[in-house]
Amino acid sequence: MxxxxxxxxxxxxxxxxxxxxxxxxxxxxxxxxxxxxxxxxxxxxxxxxxxxxxxxxxxxxxxxxxxxxxxxxxxxxxxxxxxxxxxxxxxxxxxxxxxxxxxxxxxxxxxxxxxxxxxxxxxxxxxxxxxxxxxxxxxxxxxxxxxxxxxxxxxGHLTLRPAVVLDTTERLYLQWPGVEERALPDAGAGQRFRYRYRGVRLLAQAGDRMFLIPRDWTWEDGNVLVLPMDTAVRITFHPG
Incomplete structure (x- = not known):
């Protein structure tokens, strides 16, 4: 990834x-x-x-x-x-x-x-x-x-963007306010995803890339995570 x-x-x-x-x-x-x-x-x-x-x-x-x-x-x-x-x-x-x-x-x-x-x-x-x-x-x-x-x-309307639960195989080290990082339990040899992130939203999607932002994001100087859509990530969308 x-x-x-x-x-x-x-x-x-x-x-x-x-x-x-x-x-x-x-x-x-x-x-x-x-x-x-x-x-x-x-x-x-x-x-x-x-x-x-x-x-x-x-x-x-x-x-x-x-x-x-x-x-x-x-x-x-x-x-x-x-x-x-x-x-x-x-x-x-x-x-x-x-x-x-x-x-x-x-x-x-x-x-x-x-x-x-x-x-x-x-x-x-x-x-x-x-x-x-x-x-x-x-x-x-x-x-x-x-x-x-x-x-x-x-x-001013971030709640209109889909909320995202992001699972990754590697740690992203996101030091963003409002973003929660949690290590997933080892459920056996078939478990590839090791970290889960909450508190991010989908800003946009272009081709095979997603642009994710923190829920406390600001347009002047907010961070953006550019993430490829491949087998190394697992995305779950939910409202709110």
Whole structure:
């Protein structure tokens, strides 16, 4: 048996064992799809009329003001001058870049010229790459916030996690408050399990590994026992 007692980040454990990590990326991709669809709809309908083209060009010039404001706020958040949370910086910077790229695309389209222009292809490529990077950055921040919220909630509702009676062939030396270790009596040659542990709960299961926590566990600095599911352990679950 190869068991390890580690100080895992609770948020990381919850994210690894939950599909919540994919939700922010999916939401951002859906937003990107709506932006692209809106751009093509505006380019075909509004820019198809002369008065519409003039209105689009004026709107694109005015879009510089909110784009600069978003960029400045994003940089201030990045240097921690203002507090924008874990997702504020990428959303502000990425939103500013996206607004500039879309405004430039619509302005050139309204003028009837192809885009990207020869001298702007490199800038467009870098801008798109930065927008994609900010999207992944924001998705990671949203997932981290979700993991933190789940960890805080779990710390106050540990009774909802299954209680575990753990029998092992080797002593684990768990010096955790509230965890009881007891040597099992020798019942003969067929008895392989020598130690029993009470006062632990199942945090999560990933593949062939279980993550066990003490019943007095806290999300900030609580211990986690990573235990393989093999013949060297025997697990009994019970409520409460």
């Amino acid at each position: 190869d068991a390890a007692t580690l100080g895992f980040s609770t948020q990381e454990l919850l994210l690894r064992s939950s599909p919540v990590l994919y939700l922010p990326a999916g939401v951002l991709l859906c937003v990107g799809l709506l932006v692209v669809a809106g751009y093509h709809l505006m380019a075909r309908t509004v820019c198809g009329r002369p008065e519409g083209c003039r209105a689009v060009r004026r709107a694109c010039r005015l879009a510089v003001v909110p784009a600069v404001l978003l960029l400045v706020l994003g940089l201030l958040a990045g240097f921690e001058v203002i507090d924008a949370g874990p997702t504020g910086t990428p959303l502000l910077i990425g939103g500013a870049l996206l607004l500039v790229v879309l405004a430039r695309l619509l302005a050139v389209r309204a003028a009837g010229a192809p885009y990207p222009l020869t001298g702007e292809r490199a800038a467009l490529g870098i801008g798109v790459a930065l927008i994609v990077l900010c999207s992944f950055w924001a998705a990671a921040g949203i997932a981290h916030r979700k993991g933190t919220a789940d960890a805080r909630w779990l710390a």
